[in-house]
Amino acid sequence: MLQNIRVVLVNTSHPGNIGGAARAMKNMGLTRLVLVEPQDFPSHEASARASGADDILAAAQVVGSLEDALVGCNLVLGTSARERSLPWPLIDPRECGTKSVEHAAQGEEIALVFGREHAGLTNDELQRCHFHVHIPSNPDFSSLNLGAAVQVLAYEVRMAWLAIAGEQAGGDKPQAAAPGVSELVTMDEMELFYGHLEKTLVDIGFLDPEKPRQLMPRLRRLYGRSGVDRSEMSILRGILTETQKVVRGEPHKRKDQ
């Protein structure tokens, strides 16, 4: 089940932090590390700080964008040390652990996303997440070292996972639920939808590309909060397709009315 939970590090500058994150993950039983444009990887320093978690580093996937890192993910939890201008559904590390394990147990794919040492995650990156996770640190000194932040979340994931193990009669290891088709759509399907939605809103004149304001981020927050499933997505895409036909003056479902 824990293999469904990936740790994504965005644009990390210090390779030592990548090693520290790998060590923290392995200590807590997490195995999947995805690196978005790391500034220095692979590196000797990363291996040194991994202290035996080299297998995690060797298997780490290096990708060019956050979008690539989130392919196939159903639930994305993005971490932030500070509040953002457009507030997002916010949870603490404990809720993050519980949510991650609950979804992983349903066979879903989860990403825990961490930002740059100096600048964290951009607003655009955070708006790709369903929830924001804040470690309730000292408000006067709120930013943890990247490896330490990974450690806190990985620990909470492990505690939630062990709690499920305790509930399962006779078993010493939590088992994933019977593999089935995941209900929640994946992030790549959501991105295609947002592209379709944005284009449609421009076509009907609701969204002015010159003055987009915060419309798309607000809609991302709305749909992200809803947890859209497969059948709901096909309704949403169907509505957009029919709307575009009306805009183009093409035959559509209710053309005779």
Ligand code: SAH
């Ligand atoms: N200066 C940056 C902080 C970067 S710390 C900023 O102002 O955003 C590097 C990363 O560690 C963050 O992007 C986040 O992923 C994680 N992190 C550090 N402190 C955190 C906290 N209190 N809560 C959640 N994540 C935190």
